[in-house]
Amino acid sequence: MYKVLIVDDERIIREGIGNSIDWDNYGFSLCGMAENGIDAYETIIRDVPDVVITDIKMPGMDGLELISKVNAEYPQIIFIILSGYGEFEFANKAMKYGVKYYLLKPCDENEIIMILIEIESEKKDEEKKDRFLKDINDNLKKVLPQVGEQFLRDFIMGVNYSKLELEYFLRLFDIKETKFKLIVFKMDNAVNESDVIDKFALKNIAYDILDQSTVYLSTILDNNILLLIKSMDLAILTDLLTQIKDAFNKYFKNDICVGVSNENSFDSINKMYLEVQECLKCEFYLGDNKIITEKVIEFNKSRDNLNDSTYNEIIAVSVKTGNIESLNLQLDSFFHMIYEGKLEIEMAKNYCIEIFLIILRQGDGKEVRGYTKGLYEIQDKSTLKQISVYIKEIANEIAKKNYDNNTENYGSIISTVINCVDNNIQNYELSLTWIAKTVLFINENYLGKLFYKHTNEKFSRYVVRLRMEKAKELIKSKKDYKIYEITEQIGLGDNTQYFSQVFKKYTGYTPSEYRKL
Known part of the structure; x- marks a missing residue:
């Protein structure tokens, strides 16, 4: 339990x-x-x-x-x-x-x-995976060069070794070169340890193609496979890395992005790693399955050239009305705006999450619950293209359902509004905004236009009419209601003066005059 x-x-x-x-x-x-x-x-x-x-x-x-x-x-x-x-x-x-x-x-x-x-x-x-991973790890410890992995990981994380310790490990791993390059394979979608097999497969493919004598040390850090290799001509290295990608993609579904550092000495491994990480950030805009040898994008920290609300309303209306052609056109324009702006990754994802939430609010409440985990999915995506494909897919699903249901649902929506007014006429908070946000979860302006289209009466006028008719019934009843009692029962709280003004405008009489009649 x-x-x-x-x-x-x-x-x-x-x-x-x-x-x-x-x-x-x-x-x-x-x-x-x-x-x-x-x-x-x-x-x-x-x-x-x-x-x-x-x-x-x-x-x-x-x-x-x-x-x-x-x-x-x-x-x-x-x-x-x-x-x-x-x-x-x-x-x-x-x-x-x-x-x-x-x-x-x-x-x-x-x-x-x-x-x-x-x-x-x-x-x-998770419990099953934990048991599985424990068994795997017990076996891996027997075959993996653990010392070498930890040694490289320490350098990546900035751990300092003494000169004697460094010389000892260089002899231990038979490292005689003075210039190196660091290769980082970033696996997209490798979000949990169940993908450990994919990581080790990629590592083995890299060893086979690069040759054992070229790779000195390797390790796995989060979703990254790191290889420290002897320096070689960039054109030759790029060709070998392409072979590795092609071989891996032939058998596994995970996309990989490859970053290559500049040539440097052994004691600069940490610097090389940070350099490659900056290169790999460019993947967000360049797309996955790339080989990146330098930082080719400068990220923009400013939002000044972007208007937060430019696309929100148009996209919301397109989804709500099921206008798929307009929806896709606007989403393409939105993602192009993000791409051209070259925003920092976290800022760009925040924009995408915001538009995603707007899209979700246009769908059916129960169905939308199944999509809310998409917020986590967006955060986890590696590229803007992956995010755009994901958001467009869900937006089109919701828009198509809205398109199929709109004709029959228009009448259902108005019936819901009318029933809500009937059941909440005594509620002081009763308003178009209240119903739109707490009952139907749709755009207030859209609901107002829809109500007028189907009833030929503005919502505010409709509520006033119902309240005044109920007030007339209460005044005509056998009970001698006080004015403040009437205002409470029709949702006007203790605003007796306002009630009297509205009642006279509606009937032509003050409440006391109407009672005498």
């Missing part, structure tokens, strides 16, 4: 989630509920749950602070964020802590259940 903690400052939400799910049925147990981050943190220290379902905005310690604090101490705990409409900034920050489950309020228990099922599956896969 995996333990779950629910954190929300609204009791109705906490208890609603806690009581609506049969936790045992999905392999989970509810270990507690907390109304703020402080209480939640105390429970986490005591019980160490596997999953925490938390709101973002809470008094005391908010959800983001809780995630940051817990992530530092218990990185294995999985967070599911519950958030209100439009909290992109919070969601984006949460992504940096590895949070990939993000639900927009209101959500039902089925959305949470689907995530729980996915988490349980991931947990079991």
Whole structure:
């Protein structure tokens, strides 16, 4: 059983989630509920749950602070964020802590259940992979030149060796050259240790093509395979690296990008590594499967030449109305703008995440939940092209569904608005904005135009008419309602003066005159 903690400052939400799910049925147990981050943190220290379902905005310690604090101490705990409409900034920050489950309020228990099922599956896969990797690592230790790998890794990370130690290791690895080059193979999509086989396959292919006498040391660092080789002519080396890429791509799906340092001495390995890392950043705009021998792009730190809202509304309308031709045209233009701007990678990804969220908001609420993990996917992509393909694919899916459903859904949307008004006529917050954001999750202006098109009446006028008709009924009833009682029941709070003005304009009489009639 995996333990779950629910954190929300609204009791109705906490208890609603806690009581609506049969936790045992999905392999989970509810270990507690907390109304703020402080209480939640105390429970986490005591019980160490596997999953925490938390709101973002809470008094005391908010959800983001809780995630940051817990992530530092218990990185294995999985967070599911519950958030209100439009909290992109919070969601984006949460992504940096590895949070990939993000639900927009209101959500039902089925959305949470689907995530729980996915988490349980991931947990079991991780446990299976851990067992598998342990067996693999036990065997690899017997055959890998561990000393050489660690020696190169130490130099990459800037560890200092004494002169005597350095001379000893150079003799140990039979290194007699004085000039070297560092090659870094960056594997795209190699996001977890289950791709360890691909990494070792690439390493073996590189050794075969470059020849054992050319490669002195090698190691694997994150998603990178590093080879320290003796210096050679760049044209010859480029041809050999192309052969390595072609051989690897023939049998494996992972794309690779190759960076090559300038020639340098052994004690400058760390400098060579940093140099190659700068080269590899260019992959974001150049595209994957490239050999990069120098930094050919200077990244732009300024956003001044970009207008944040240039494409947002047009793309949103294109998705909502299912205009796929316009959508693709605008998305191509948007990504071209990012490409031409050559923004720093993190800034460019933030732009892409922002447009992705705008696209998601145009889809059906339940279906959109399945796409929200795309926020994590975008952060993980290596190139702008990969991001554009991913976003365009999902945008087209949502737009096509909207196109297919628009004709029948227009009437359904208006019916929902009318029912919402009928059921919330006493609600002081009732407005087009409130319905658009909390009920239908669509653009307010779009909803207003759609309502007028189907009813030939502005929404505000419609609500006033219903409220005044209800007021007339209350005045004519046998109960002798006070004016303030009437205003409360029709959603105008204690604004009796405003009610009297509107009522007279609507009926031609003041409330007291109407009562006498």
